[in-house]
Amino acid sequence: MTDISSDDLKAAGAKVFADDRAHVFHSWSAQGAISPLPIAGAEGSWFWDYDGNRYLDFSSQLVNTNIGHQHPKVVAAIQEQAGRLCTIAPQFANDVRGEAARLIAELAPGDLDYVFFTNGGAEANENAVRMARLHTGRSKVLSAYRSYHGSTSTAIALTGDPRRWANDAVGQSTGGVVHFFGPHLYRSHFHASTEAEECERALLHLEQVIQYEGPATIAAIVLETIVGTAGVLVPPPGYLAGVRALCDKYGIVYIADEVMAGFARSGRWFAVDHWDVTPDLITFAKGSNSGYIPVGGVIISQRIRDTFDQRVYPGGLTYSGHPLACASIVATIDAMREEGVVEHAARLGEEVFGPALRELAAKHPSVGEVRGVGAFWALDLVKNQDTREMLVPYNAAGADAAPMNELGAAMKARGVWPFINFNRLHVVPPCNITEADARKGLEALDEALEVADRYTV
Known part of the structure; x- marks a missing residue:
């Protein structure tokens, strides 16, 4: 789609969105409360929209693109x-x-x-x-x-x-x-x-x-x-x-x-x-x-x-x-x-994700626990590390979920697509993500966690 003008791409994206909103019934959603992002393409650990915004896929979509997009x-x-x-x-x-x-x-x-x-x-x-x-x-x-x-x-x-x-x-x-x-x-x-x-x-x-x-x-x-x-x-x-x-x-x-x-x-x-x-x-x-x-x-x-x-x-x-x-x-x-994707995922866990996420836990008061293995990690976010009170309540929705929603928005603004569930942020990129891209995502996470830190006591 590189030969298509930006105006034409935006028009194509607008049509994708219009068709979706007119006819697609989405899972796990209140249909009138969502605004799905139209996706134009993907490759490796990245995907992009019709406006040219690129996202590092730290969610592997639904933790399933283990070998990345479009292998x-x-x-x-x-x-x-x-x-x-x-x-x-x-x-x-x-x-x-x-x-x-x-x-x-x-x-x-x-x-x-x-x-x-x-x-x-x-x-x-x-x-x-x-x-x-x-x-x-x-x-x-x-x-x-x-x-x-x-x-x-x-x-x-x-x-x-x-x-x-x-x-x-x-x-x-x-x-x-x-x-x-x-x-x-x-x-x-x-x-x-x-x-x-x-x-x-x-x-x-x-x-x-x-x-x-x-x-x-x-x-x-x-x-x-x-x-x-x-x-x-x-x-x-x-x-x-x-x-x-x-x-x-x-x-x-x-x-x-x-x-x-x-x-x-x-x-x-x-x-x-x-x-x-x-x-x-x-x-x-x-x-x-x-x-x-x-x-x-x-x-x-x-x-x-x-x-x-x-x-x-x-x-x-x-x-x-x-x-x-x-x-x-x-x-x-x-x-x-x-x-060697299996071995690569194991090495990422041992040498990249594990050490880096534990460093973030030591730095950010909103991180209560880091846990995981391979390319499968989660941060348990809290209001207070001593009491371990969740950053948002269990099954939080609406205004109660605001801190996690703001954290997710901060990551997206930095070009990284997160996986968030209740008070947890999961780090689950493709298992063959490069070390350079992994560290790029972790840098964005480091910056975004400052949003969560503001809600700690």
């Missing part, structure tokens, strides 16, 4: 596949479908050797829970309060953040889900003072929930390996191994939700690899192909797969294993391997 190898693979075979129904065998499943199974831990493809993460969690219920013959599912698992009926019931509330109110959430508190030392529910105490007490709490609910009624425990939108909560050492042990003790299926944490985001292919834990099912989506084509899936262990060896699995999707999506997964995994 040439992935784009070429989609184009080549489109020229060869755009679609074929799920009941057929297809070359890229089989190759994508094989590559994912090779990356997954243990004997998780089978893949059921979906169109995204919510459907992956829906089907994982269905598999667990059918496998065990039980109905209940446990999930954490601080969590997000999607917005379809079972997935939103699993979700522990406030987006579930409105769905509960109109009966959209399904029953059979029980929530519990996961570990979060900075805001501990267990009066813990060390990671070891938090781990031990969180596991004791989980076992008590299992016992009071009735172990023979519980089909699965669903956990984000690293809690994503609800705060980038990295579990303490031993916690996931303890969950695995509880599942084994009571015959419960362990489902690891890696929709956000998987495929390089944490500096490993799967976040469970940090703790050498093998779940029974892993759900994935986002980073598996950076969202270039809608896709997700469930990675299935041998024993869960064997349940359906002679028994029909009662679920399916028209676009399960879509050839364009699978071709993009193959190309993404190949590119990540060739370019």
Whole structure:
């Protein structure tokens, strides 16, 4: 679009905005209260609007463009596949479908050797829970309060953040889900003072929930390996191994939700690899192909797969294993391997994000805690570091959310697009962001935090 005049670009942007406002119904929004920014293009870690403003994508859109925007190898693979075979129904065998499943199974831990493809993460969690219920013959599912698992009926019931509330109110959430508190030392529910105490007490709490609910009624425990939108909560050492042990003790299926944490985001292919834990099912989506084509899936262990060896699995999707999506997964995994994206994300966490964000915490009174790993970080912002009072209230909206809205505006004014949720600012750029761009974003964050500092006491 470089040959188009600025006036023509602005006119094109105005038409995009007009069409959007006239006809597009947006998710998670009051339709009359939003003003979507028209986007003209993107490349690598950057995107830009029709007015020529460029933004460093410190949000990876919805924490999914792990390999950046418009990666040439992935784009070429989609184009080549489109020229060869755009679609074929799920009941057929297809070359890229089989190759994508094989590559994912090779990356997954243990004997998780089978893949059921979906169109995204919510459907992956829906089907994982269905598999667990059918496998065990039980109905209940446990999930954490601080969590997000999607917005379809079972997935939103699993979700522990406030987006579930409105769905509960109109009966959209399904029953059979029980929530519990996961570990979060900075805001501990267990009066813990060390990671070891938090781990031990969180596991004791989980076992008590299992016992009071009735172990023979519980089909699965669903956990984000690293809690994503609800705060980038990295579990303490031993916690996931303890969950695995509880599942084994009571015959419960362990489902690891890696929709956000998987495929390089944490500096490993799967976040469970940090703790050498093998779940029974892993759900994935986002980073598996950076969202270039809608896709997700469930990675299935041998024993869960064997349940359906002679028994029909009662679920399916028209676009399960879509050839364009699978071709993009193959190309993404190949590119990540060739370019060392997983290793690069790990190095960024250890040498760039971790040290720099901890320096910001020491400098800015609004930063209560820094936590994260790889290209997956969050700042927990507070009014007071001693009391740890949140900078804005839980589920803040309207005027209550003003400090975080002003912080976000300050970052955008400096050419960096942030990811903000309640009192947290997440640092989640593409996993292959250059060190120079990463530091550029961190400099903008340093300046923008002065806005948050004004609200501290």
